[in-house]
Amino acid sequence: MKHIGTVFVYVFLLLLLVLSLLPFYLVLINSTYSSIDIVTKLKFLPGTMFGANYQKLQELTNIWRGFGNSLIVSVPFVVFSCYFGAFAGYGFAKFQFKGKTFFFFLVLASMMLPSQLSIIGFYTTSLKLGMLNTYWPLILPGIANASAVFFLRGMIEQSVPESLLEAARMEGCSELTIFNRFVLPCIMPGVATIGIFNFVSSWNNYLGPLIILSDAKKFTMPILIATIKGIFLSNYGAMYVAIAISIFPVVIVYCFLSRYIINGLTIGAEK
Amino acid sequence: MTFSRLEKRRNIWGYVFITPFLVMFVLFGLYPIIYTFQLSFQKWNGFSAVQNVGFQNWARLKDDGTFPLTLANTVKIWLWDFIPQLGIALLLSMIFTFRKIKGMSFFRAVFYLPNLITAASIGLLFNILFNGDKSTINQLLIRLGLKSQPIAFFKSGVITQGIASYILWWMWFGYTMILIMAGVTSIDSSLYEAAELDGCTSWQTFRLITMPLIRPTILYITITSIIGGMQIFDVPANLTNLAGDPQKAILTTSMYVYQQGFKNTSLGYASTLSVVQFLIIAALSFIALKMMRRKGA
Amino acid sequence: MRRIKKGFIVCIMVALSLSGMVFAQGSKETTPTGPVTLEVWARGDEIKQFVPGFEAENPDITVNVTVIPDAEMTPKLITVLASGKGVPDLFMQEASYITYLVEAGCFADLNKAPYHINDYRDNIWPATLDVGTDSTGVVRALTWQTNPGAIIYRRDIAKKYFGTDDPDTVSQLLNTDEKMLAVAKQMKQDGIHFVSCFKDIYDSKIAQRTNPWVVDGKLTIDPVLLDFMDMAKTILVNGYDLGVDQWASEWIAAVESDDLFCYILPPWGYQYVIKPAANKTIGKWAITTPATAYISGGSYLGIYDKTPHKDAAWKFFSYVLLNEKSLYDYAKQSGDFVVLKSVCDKLAAGEGEAVLGGQNPNGIFIKEMQNSFKKLNTVYDSQLNDSFISAIKAYAAGSTKEQALSQFKQDVKTAFPEIVVE
Numbered sequence: 005m006k007h008i009g010t011v012f013v014y015v016f017l018l019l020l021l022v023l024s025l026l027p028f029y030l031v032l033i034n035s036t037y038s039s040i041d042i043v044t045k046l047k048f049l050p051g052t053m054f055g056a057n058y059q060k061l062q063e064l065t066n067i068w069r070g071f072g073n074s075l076i077v078s079v080p081f082v083v084f085s086c087y088f089g090a091f092a093g094y095g096f097a098k099f100q101f102k103g104k105t106f107f108f109f110l111v112l113a114s115m116m117l118p119s120q121l122s123i124i125g126f127y128t129t130s131l132k133l134g135m136l137n138t139y140w141p142l143i144l145p146g147i148a149n150a151s152a153v154f155f156l157r158g159m160i161e162q163s164v165p166e167s168l169l170e171a172a173r174m175e176g177c178s179e180l181t182i183f184n185r186f187v188l189p190c191i192m193p194g195v196a197t198i199g200i201f202n203f204v205s206s207w208n209n210y211l212g213p214l215i216i217l218s219d220a221k222k223f224t225m226p227i228l229i230a231t232i233k234g235i236f237l238s239n240y241g242a243m244y245v246a247i248a249i250s251i252f253p254v255v256i257v258y259c260f261l262s263r264y265i266i267n268g269l270t271i272g273a274e275k
Numbered sequence: 276m277t278f279s280r281l282e283k284r285r286n287i288w289g290y291v292f293i294t295p296f297l298v299m300f301v302l303f304g305l306y307p308i309i310y311t312f313q314l315s316f317q318k319w320n321g322f323s324a325v326q327n328v329g330f331q332n333w334a335r336l337k338d339d340g341t342f343p344l345t346l347a348n349t350v351k352i353w354l355w356d357f358i359p360q361l362g363i364a365l366l367l368s369m370i371f372t373f374r375k376i377k378g379m380s381f382f383r384a385v386f387y388l389p390n391l392i393t394a395a396s397i398g399l400l401f402n403i404l405f406n407g408d409k410s411t412i413n414q415l416l417i418r419l420g421l422k423s424q425p426i427a428f429f430k431s432g433v434i435t436q437g438i439a440s441y442i443l444w445w446m447w448f449g450y451t452m453i454l455i456m457a458g459v460t461s462i463d464s465s466l467y468e469a470a471e472l473d474g475c476t477s478w479q480t481f482r483l484i485t486m487p488l489i490r491p492t493i494l495y496i497t498i499t500s501i502i503g504g505m506q507i508f509d510v511p512a513n514l515t516n517l518a519g520d521p522q523k524a525i526l527t528t529s530m531y532v533y534q535q536g537f538k539n540t541s542l543g544y545a546s547t548l549s550v551v552q553f554l555i556i557a558a559l560s561f562i563a564l565k566m567m568r569r570k571g572a
Numbered sequence: 573m574r575r576i577k578k579g580f581i582v583c584i585m586v587a588l589s590l591s592g593m594v595f596a597q598g599s600k601e602t603t604p605t606g607p608v609t610l611e612v613w614a615r616g617d618e619i620k621q622f623v624p625g626f627e628a629e630n631p632d633i634t635v636n637v638t639v640i641p642d643a644e645m646t647p648k649l650i651t652v653l654a655s656g657k658g659v660p661d662l663f664m665q666e667a668s669y670i671t672y673l674v675e676a677g678c679f680a681d682l683n684k685a686p687y688h689i690n691d692y693r694d695n696i697w698p699a700t701l702d703v704g705t706d707s708t709g710v711v712r713a714l715t716w717q718t719n720p721g722a723i724i725y726r727r728d729i730a731k732k733y734f735g736t737d738d739p740d741t742v743s744q745l746l747n748t749d750e751k752m753l754a755v756a757k758q759m760k761q762d763g764i765h766f767v768s769c770f771k772d773i774y775d776s777k778i779a780q781r782t783n784p785w786v787v788d789g790k791l792t793i794d795p796v797l798l799d800f801m802d803m804a805k806t807i808l809v810n811g812y813d814l815g816v817d818q819w820a821s822e823w824i825a826a827v828e829s830d831d832l833f834c835y836i837l838p839p840w841g842y843q844y845v846i847k848p849a850a851n852k853t854i855g856k857w858a859i860t861t862p863a864t865a866y867i868s869g870g871s872y873l874g875i876y877d878k879t880p881h882k883d884a885a886w887k888f889f890s891y892v893l894l895n896e897k898s899l900y901d902y903a904k905q906s907g908d909f910v911v912l913k914s915v916c917d918k919l920a921a922g923e924g925e926a927v928l929g930g931q932n933p934n935g936i937f938i939k940e941m942q943n944s945f946k947k948l949n950t951v952y953d954s955q956l957n958d959s960f961i962s963a964i965k966a967y968a969a970g971s972t973k974e975q976a977l978s979q980f981k982q983d984v985k986t987a988f989p990e991i992v993v994e
Contacts, residue, residue: 013370017382020363023445024385027400030411040825040849043407046414064617064639088295095292099285107293114304116560120506120529121553124314124536124546125307133302136655141303148299179288208393210509211529215537218648219658220613220638226395230513233399234641235616238824240403250396258391262384266453269387273457273492321650341986407822408815427815430969517643518958522966522979537647538955539987 031251035244042240057241064235064242067249069221070228077139077213077224078206081146085202086195089152090160094187096153097160098169115150120211127215137218142209152198155272159194160187197268200261207254225250314546321540332547342548344523345531346555348436352511352525353504355440356447361496363444364451369481371452372459383456386449394446398513401442405429429515432524439511439525446510451496458492459485494567498560505556508533528552608884609634611660613649615642615871618844619664621906625898626891633884642666642954646673653678661879662889667703668953670713670872674704675951679712679874680882687875687886689714692894695912699945704872713874716893716902718909718916719838720940721776721866724846727858727929729764729833739860739931747863749803755833756812765832766812768823770804771961772836778957779866784948785956790992791984793977797960801967801976808968824849838868839909839937842927847907850927859933865943909937916941952988959983 034042036051061067096108119126130141164187172182188195210226217223223231232246258265315333318326336342367386371379389397404411408425416422428434462485470480511525517534519526526534532552536545612619614637623635638660640648645665652659665673673679682689689711693701697718704713723746727737733755734745746752752773756766767773781794807813814832816822826832827849835841846857873892875885891898899915902908907925910916920934950956963980967973981993 010374013374013376017370017376020367021382021385024389024449027389027397027404027445030404031400034411039821040828042411043409043822043825044829046411046418088299092293092296095289099289099292101286101289104289107297110300111296114300116502117304117308118502118506118553118556119304120508121549121556122304122307122311123532124542124549125309125311126303127536128310128314128542129303129307131655134655134657136651137658144299145303147295148297148302148304150300153296179285179291183292204391208391208395208509210393210395210512211533215533215647215651218651220640226393226509229393229399230395231641231644233402233513234643235639238819238821240821243399243403247396247400251392254391254393255388258384258388262387263380265391266380266383266387269450269453270457270460273454273495322654335989339986340982403821406816407820409822409825430965518962520962522962522969535987537650540650 028251028255031244031248035241035248037241039238039240039242042244053241054245057239057245060239061232061236061242061245065220065228065232065246067228067246070223070225071249071253073139073222074207074225077142077209078203080143081206082199082203084143084146085149085152086156086199088147089149089198090156090188090191090195091183092153093156093158093160094183096157098164098166111150111153114148115154119145123211123215126212130216136216137222138216139222141216142206142212142224146202146206149202152202155198156191156194159191163194164190194271196264197271200265200268201272311546311549314543315550316543317546318541318543321537321542328543332544335544336547336551341523341526341531342528342551345519345526345528348519348523348525349505349507349527349529352436352439352443352507352527353500355437356443357497357500357504360444360448360451360500361493363448364455367448367452368455368459369485371456373477383449383453387453388449389446390450392446394509395513397442397446398510401438402514405438430521432521435515435521435524439507439514442510442514443504443507447500454492454496455489458489462488490567494564497563497567501559501563502556505552505559607632607634608881609636610662610881610884610888612637612888613640613645613660613663614638615640615645615664615666618871618906619873619892621902622892622898625901626888629891630884630887633887635888642669645669649673649678656878659876659878661881661885662873662875664871664873665713666954667715667719667868667870667872667949668957670704670874671949671953672951673874674706674712678877680877680879682711682714682875686882687889689894692912695914697911697913697941699867699941700870700911702945702947703867703870703949704874705947713872714893714911715870715872716899716911717838717840717870718911718937718941719840719867719870720909720937721779721836721838721862721868722842722933722936722940723834723836723860723862724842725834725858725860726832726853727856729759729830730858733758737858739858739936742858743860743862753803753806753812756807757810759833760810760812763831765814765826766834767807768826768832768835768837769813769816769818770807770964771818772813773807774800774804774957774961774964775868776836776862776864776866779868779945779948780864781946781948784950785952786950786991789990790994791981793980798973801964801973804964805968808965828853836862838870839907839933840869842933843906843908847925847927854927855929857928858931859928859936861936861940865940865945867945909934913938952984952991955987956984959987 033047033050035057036054037047038053038056041047041051041053096104126141130136135141168186169182172186177185208226210230213224213227214230217227220231229246229250232243236242316327316329318328318331370376371383376382405428407413408427412428413425417425426434428438466484467480470484475483506529507527508529511519511527512530514525515521517530517538519530528548529552532545532548535541535548610633612635617639620637623637626635627633642665645663646669649663680687696714700715700718701711704715705711723743725742730737730742734742736742746755752766759766777796777800780796783792783794785792814823814826824845827846828851835845837845842859850857873889875889879885893899893911896912896915899910899912900918903910903915903919904922916934916938920932920938922932924930924932959980963976966979967976984991985993
């Protein structure tokens, strides 16, 4: 009886495993065939057309530039959200000042506020600031990343002892030095966690760049992928290559980091 | 005396530390919201002058048959994603916590993987996998003997909605599972030992101990899922096209806002739609909160 | 600890320098003198074919072509036009979208100095010129293509069903809707699809209307379209077309399959679809004319009215559209039919196409263009056509005609509250 149950459980898990991985497998296989082959025969083993498809893709778009653009947006976003998230988190955790409760309420409120809903206002704000078609409106909001503030505030309260700060002050360190030298290193694991998640969300951001960026040379990966359907119309081979390029770097990085990512997620959930 | 004054002076630094956050929050968080609200009473096509039109946009909303349709689509797609997602995630977290599964961390890692992939890529991928009589999926179904005739997936609204829900489920069940597992493992193991001593079946243990204790986790998942789910954009927008074909079956509210704002260049009316969408999300979150609380009491 | 801090400083420096790159990119200004770089936003890659030749003739001008799909073009243009920054010097749209831009006034008047399109007017097909002309009669955009509708069909299948593959005879045999449907029914029994997509025929019907979509601010659904709904339903329900949208992979792949009889498309269809995809079907295709002459589609190009590079922009514009040599080379190579009459005459006198079994279709196209064509375009065309196509699909999928039409009217109302819908 118990055995049957176990077999059943494993069959169920394997089924989910296949469902999870099948799309990735199909991308890999289909990216190596010509469009005509893709719509005429079902393939399970890789073909030989990857190079030709890739060449066709590069003729009309520059997928690696999209990749680079995504990095130009995501890396500063992550650095800003981590640094300034800890910055504000430290302010909330270790200082007493007037209006603190109100300001912290703002943090909580902006965590709950869906940013997409003010997308038209976001567009007009960027227009008024002269920032349309630049990366600034996609990077600067990193400084006001509420979930980073909230998460790192908790982290600082928990793991930065008051005595450490006192000792540093005795030595005559300025508050900024204390933050950079003592507080930040204490919360590095938390910073890494929030960094990974903010990186993923910034990397995958679609609607923001869609309305802000209009010059195709500045398109980030998701926008480029979305326009590829319109550009290639019918060249499935090239489209599969584009999808593969957008997916597999993330998959490869995940292979190495999955344990940390899942642990980070678990810690985040327990908060 | 001197010490407390020193401390007071030091606390000024609190403002310094939160200032960058506040400035950017006002600029990119608060101001856009206020401006969206203001624009909902104006008419603007993006480049000519802004006109005040009072409640005209709101009156237009009354006759707009498409807006309720997009709300219904969004809710449908969300529900068909969320219910199986929660169910499977609960089941998996029970399996992983109460049974010794070989390769558990491998399974868990693979199930979470789809969550990291760009939704736009996934939308496009499923588009080309399903589109047409000779699509890869149709060929697969026929080869496996599950179907003798190809299915015109994107000609049926129900099927297309189903595919959208499936994609969202595929992307999110691993994430939900991990959150629930985190909730389950934080339960004091002595409670389970006691239950075992009392001779509880595993179903009873689940119902009487696990469920009540992970209620906050479920509440958190539900509310964030409502907030995210009511704004679905990336997947449906790339699954067929921005018009939500076939026959607007997967035209979600956020897609409709984008369409009105940037395709039809009615930025004012699009703002009105955003404000309504916001109120609906707030109301739904509130109801979810109330319902969960009541059950918990 | 120290290392972590150092790491952090490095991170910040990287971030700042990356942002610096962003900034540098954002604030790049073009210089008014010296070498000029023209930014062109194109809807496809075909315009790139003109660039090497143009740059060789004009070494001080560089042309940057960026491809943006039709559906994205208008939102992207609105964004740049709103901020006035980063607007391309020339941009392009498909015929059914171009009227919106032509009427929006962002394109330069092509007959004001330094532009002088009127010098070429006699040599340009009038119907092609009409599409890019605004309501006050000012020419603001033009395409290098000319687009009379044609039936591009398989010779071997024609022989089997008609006993001949002669273009004139085939044209006669397909000159009414009834004849087409009868042939389609017969072919379907052997598993052959008659036409690639019902949309092929829709495009011809759209051109046969008496009135444009909007007359005096009122929505007008032409009887031709109401009749076509039934024809389309017959096609869709019985599988007389391939069952996929135009430009789907399967739609292109059908060039090489043996289960499709014809595409009904203008010369661009031959150029983009049949010619590049044909391999084992080379020589098996032929072109003939449909019952009623119509024009459809085309990539219209215009010059941004505030471009700082007016002269360079006009040079490029006239090289692509009005230069006999470059147009001839382009048409010879691609198989397209073009905007200048003189070039068309030259093409008609030349050799035939291998894919068409040696047929030279240019004579047929020239004859087609002798017809007169109504100017029916409005700023709403692309969206209204999309909505109507969607209503047709709903009708074919089982709703009643009334339901489908009322859905269409509802869509028009929501998208354009200024249109009166009855």
